[in-house]
Amino acid sequence: MDIRLDGRTAMITGGSKGIGLAIATRMAASGADVALLARRAEVLEAAKQAVGRTARGRVLTVACDVSQAAEVARAHDAVMAGLGRVDILVNNAGTSQTGAFTTITDEVWQADLDLKLFAAIRLARLAWPQMAERHWGRIINVLNIGAKAPKAGSAPTAVSRAAGMALTKILAGEGAPHNILVNALHVGLIESDQWVRRHAQQQAGSTYDDFLAEMGKGIPMGRVGTAEEFANLACFLASDAASYVTGTSINVDGNLSPVM
Numbered sequence: 001m002d003i004r005l006d007g008r009t010a011m012i013t014g015g016s017k018g019i020g021l022a023i024a025t026r027m028a029a030s031g032a033d034v035a036l037l038a039r040r041a042e043v044l045e046a047a048k049q050a051v052g053r054t055a056r057g058r059v060l061t062v063a064c065d066v067s068q069a070a071e072v073a074r075a076h077d078a079v080m081a082g083l084g085r086v087d088i089l090v091n092n093a094g095t096s097q098t099g100a101f102t103t104i105t106d107e108v109w110q111a112d113l114d115l116k117l118f119a120a121i122r123l124a125r126l127a128w129p130q131m132a133e134r135h136w137g138r139i140i141n142v143l144n145i146g147a148k149a150p151k152a153g154s155a156p157t158a159v160s161r162a163a164g165m166a167l168t169k170i171l172a173g174e175g176a177p178h179n180i181l182v183n184a185l186h187v188g189l190i191e192s193d194q195w196v197r198r199h200a201q202q203q204a205g206s207t208y209d210d211f212l213a214e215m216g217k218g219i220p221m222g223r224v225g226t227a228e229e230f231a232n233l234a235c236f237l238a239s240d241a242a243s244y245v246t247g248t249s250i251n252v253d254g255n256l257s258p259v260m
Helices: 018-029 041-052 069-083 106-134 156-178 194-201 208-216 226-240
Strands: 009-013 033-038 061-064 086-089 137-144 182-185 249-252
Touching: 009 018, 009 106, 018 033, 018 041, 018 086, 018 194, 018 226, 033 041, 041 061, 041 194, 061 182, 069 106, 086 106, 086 226, 106 137, 106 156, 106 182, 137 156, 137 226, 156 182, 182 226, 194 208, 208 226, 226 249
Parallel strands: 009 033, 009 086, 033 061, 086 137, 137 182, 182 249
Antiparallel strands: none
16 A cells, blocks of 8 residues: 655654654655654754655754743744644654652653653644644554553653543544544554663673564564554554544554553
8 A cells, every 4th residue: 555645744753763753754755744853953954864865745853842832832833834734743752761659759750741741732732723624634642552551660651651542532532523533653662762772771792683682582573663664554544544543542562562
């Protein structure tokens, strides 16, 4: 199936590396104009060059911290000024902040919720009116499998991601009459920049490929997923091919999660 996004505009948070960059690359190659949002301008510039190699439309970058309400509003204004509309919103920004419950301070809880939950709320609220007016919109919330099956020591991430799953279902219900389709994709173990950093920190003497292979042993499919595999599903959900799919919560995890 040739998934096309010609004439659409996508805004992707956390778009400079990993899954966000893969989604931006896939959507741009499918014909969409794309706006990449991330904190560091220099990393965004490199991402723009990478996306531009196969892009069929325009590529815009906006440096911003989506955990800050004023920054979110400024970034949305910049995308509207540069590309004119937002048809597809991908809320991908986030980290894997975890720890023992009694060690997590109020400040850490608030920072995690601001980055993973309130950023998605604020961006959806800004994009919603124009999507409803055009009777076409897509919102994809990138969560993780811990939102469905949280383990001990997985706060605050599992809690903020579970809230994102509830938000997805609420928005899907309210968006359906306006043809605004809202879905969640749950990350399992997917190749991303966080694993590159973790491998470097461990300094275990193994290669990065060996590191990924070891992680893959605990996955039923026997390997870690790729960001491109994740991006393929995101692109499908953003397209007209998925015109009757909304309110879903899909694991992209090689059957790692015990919960569907």
